[in-house]
Amino acid sequence: MNIYIDFDDCISETAKYFSKLVYEMFGKDVPYEKMDFFNLQQSFKLNDDEYEKLIIKGHEPEILLDYEETPGASKTINSWIDKGYNVFIITGRPYNSYEPSRQWLDEHGLERVKLYCMDKYGREDKIIDSEHNLKLDDFYKMKFDFAVEDSPEAFKYFKHLPETKVNVFDRPWNRTAEFPGDNFRRVFDWESLGKIIP
Numbered sequence: 427m428n429i430y431i432d433f434d435d436c437i438s439e440t441a442k443y444f445s446k447l448v449y450e451m452f453g454k455d456v457p458y459e460k461m462d463f464f465n466l467q468q469s470f471k472l473n474d475d476e477y478e479k480l481i482i483k484g485h486e487p488e489i490l491l492d493y494e495e496t497p498g499a500s501k502t503i504n505s506w507i508d509k510g511y512n513v514f515i516i517t518g519r520p521y522n523s524y525e526p527s528r529q530w531l532d533e534h535g536l537e538r539v540k541l542y543c544m545d546k547y548g549r550e551d552k553i554i555d556s557e558h559n560l561k562l563d564d565f566y567k568m569k570f571d572f573a574v575e576d577s578p579e580a581f582k583y584f585k586h587l588p589e590t591k592v593n594v595f596d597r598p599w600n601r602t603a604e605f606p607g608d609n610f611r612r613v614f615d616w617e618s619l620g621k622i623i624p
């Protein structure tokens with residue numbers, strides 16, 4: 427059994443942290459529940475300069491280490507690993523956030539999961555060869571039985587895998603998104619995921 431899991435807002439409460447950060451940095455009060463867009467610049471109505479500052483700040487190692495775990499994520503993922511399932515955390519975070527992201531996983535009891543950075547959103551200037559970076563070509567050679575993802579912008583990465591059950595983790599910015607196929611379904615928490623993928 428191969429399982430794809432996204433990082434931010436699947437296993438960590440990243441958007442809630444960003445909502446606090448935007449308030450501290452720019453005095454803008456956009457609560458998590460009002461984050462209607464996956465794009466943070468849109469959700470927080472930031473100009474280019476503010477957005478750039480936010481992204482730099484949000485990827486500082488101490489900030490990345492500070493995100494709360496989504497309740498139950500580590501417990502359910504470890505139960506899958508105990509059963510011998512292959513779990514791949516595939517994040518769209520920039521390549522240079524690998525180390526703190528790895529540390530976060532280790533500190534949350536997820537030492538055994540594999541972590542890859544993949545340029546899901548075309549944010550990298552160039553592709554850097556590293557065992558931790560997953561190239562799109564290599565991703566497309568992989569097969570997954572299950573996936574956990576929150577971003578409607580990443581749905582396209584499962585187009586070639588109509589058999590993969592894609593579990594869309596319920597978040598304000600994906601509530602109006604159209605699911606591309608019957609293999610997509612909405613999930614609300616890790617406890618249910620543990621039952622869906624026993």
Ligand SMILES: [Mg+2]
Nearest residue numbers: 432434435576
């Ligand atoms: Mg995400």
